Amino acid sequence: MITLARDDLRSLIAEARLAPSVHNIQPTRWRQGDGVIELCGVPGRSIPVVDPEWRDWRLSHGAALEGLVIALAGRGLQIGQVDIEAPRSLSPATPTQTIARVKLASIDHRPASDPTGTRVSWRGAFRPMDGAANAALDRLATACNDLVLVREAPAILNAAKLGDRAGLFFLRDVAHRRELLEWLRLARSHAGYQRDGLNAEAMTLSAIEAWGAGLVLGPLFALLDRVGLAAPLVAEHAKTKSAAAIVLFHRPKGEDAFVSGRAFYRAWLEIERQGLKGCPMSVLADWSVARDALAALHQVPADRRIISVFRIGRPKGAPKLAHARLPVDELLV
Numbered sequence: 153m154i155t156l157a158r159d160d161l162r163s164l165i166a167e168a169r170l171a172p173s174v175h176n177i178q179p180t181r182w183r184q185g186d187g188v189i190e191l192c193g194v195p196g197r198s199i200p201v202v203d204p205e206w207r208d209w210r211l212s213h214g215a216a217l218e219g220l221v222i223a224l225a226g227r228g229l230q231i232g233q234v235d236i237e238a239p240r241s242l243s244p245a246t247p248t249q250t251i252a253r254v255k256l257a258s259i260d261h262r263p264a265s266d267p268t269g270t271r272v273s274w275r276g277a278f279r280p281m282d283g284a285a286n287a288a289l290d291r292l293a294t295a296c297n298d299l300v301l302v303r304e305a306p307a308i309l310n311a312a313k314l315g316d317r318a319g320l321f322f323l324r325d326v327a328h329r330r331e332l333l334e335w336l337r338l339a340r341s342h343a344g345y346q347r348d349g350l351n352a353e354a355m356t357l358s359a360i361e362a363w364g365a366g367l368v369l370g371p372l373f374a375l376l377d378r379v380g381l382a383a384p385l386v387a388e389h390a391k392t393k394s395a396a397a398i399v400l401f402h403r404p405k406g407e408d409a410f411v412s413g414r415a416f417y418r419a420w421l422e423i424e425r426q427g428l429k430g431c432p433m434s435v436l437a438d439w440s441v442a443r444d445a446l447a448a449l450h451q452v453p454a455d456r457r458i459i460s461v462f463r464i465g466r467p468k469g470a471p472k473l474a475h476a477r478l479p480v481d482e483l484l485v
């Protein structure tokens with residue numbers, strides 16, 4: 153039975169918290185009992201309008217567990233056993249839930265290190281396609297079986313337009329916009345700017361653009377939409393079509409999203425390992441019209457579900473490697 157000293161647990165969590173979470177909500181908490189580490193979820197840190205099935209919430213916990221696995225490997229440890237609690241129906245008022253209990257073991261073999269420190273969401277445009285990017289995509293396609301890479305320019309353009317339609321579909325729902333705004337940190341003066349949510353820098357927005365985004369997504373949206381200006385103002389197709397590829401990340405149908413989340417983080421780290429950056433475009437996976445169209449067009453096997461869609465490439469500009477994260481002591485319960 154392996155039990156960690158408090159300081160060792162703290163340094164593990166400091167690394168594990170680099171894992172991605174939807175809207176950077178960071179819903180995962182950790183607790184150590186006798187020889188067991190409990191991964192807990194805070195239902196209050198959730199986006200029930202955007203994520204009514206709590207799928208992205210569970211995916212985020214899965215990514216957090218994978219973050220722990222990677223941090224453990226660096227210390228000669230691995231997960232010996234994982235017991236996952238049966239998912240139950242949740243509301244933001246539900247108290248903190250145990251999601252999984254893991255037992256630690258010594259590692260059999262030390263895997264190659266993972267680029268957790270440099271992986272970061274890149275929401276800007278991409279450099280033009282070239283031989284190096286092409287070779288990186290070839291390597292990515294062979295490194296990960298959970299991905300379909302959409303590489304032809306017309307197909308990327310099609311996904312880019314579909315992304316805008318999907319985005320607008322969700323943004324037209326006022327509750328959706330309100331929830332999104334709750335997690336946006338558009339001004340540096342926001343108390344959560346470096347802690348959680350999506351800040352202006354992470355979204356590659358200047359101060360003026362961030363201020364404008366607050367108006368467009370907030371009080372002006374309905375009016376702008378009526379006069380046909382909302383669609384062009386929230387459109388992302390120019391950025392998306394500059395991508396080297398659109399990545400369809402798929403997992404077995406019916407798989408627990410917690411399990412998919414582990415593979416999701418692994419896939420993203422593989423993208424990073426190949427020198428590529430990007431960000432998920434969840435609207436393409438969440439809107440069934442887009443998900444089904446992409447699955448049919450790009451021959452995603454019938455027994456697999458598209459869990460997430462990324463746009464990736466070599467960034468035009470220098471991504472900031474700063475990760476807004478909660479302090480470790482808030483993540484330990």
Ligand SMILES: Cc1cc2nc3c(=O)[nH]c(=O)nc-3n(C[C@H](O)[C@H](O)[C@H](O)COP(=O)(O)O)c2cc1C
Binds near residue numbers: 209273274431434
């Ligand atoms: C399940 C899931 C869905 C996500 N969907 C989106 C998305 O639709 N658009 C986006 O820009 N980022 C998306 N992200 C990325 C998160 O916003 C990002 O990981 C988080 O803000 C932390 O920032 P980092 O990735 O730079 O560490 C998603 C992440 C997860 C885990």
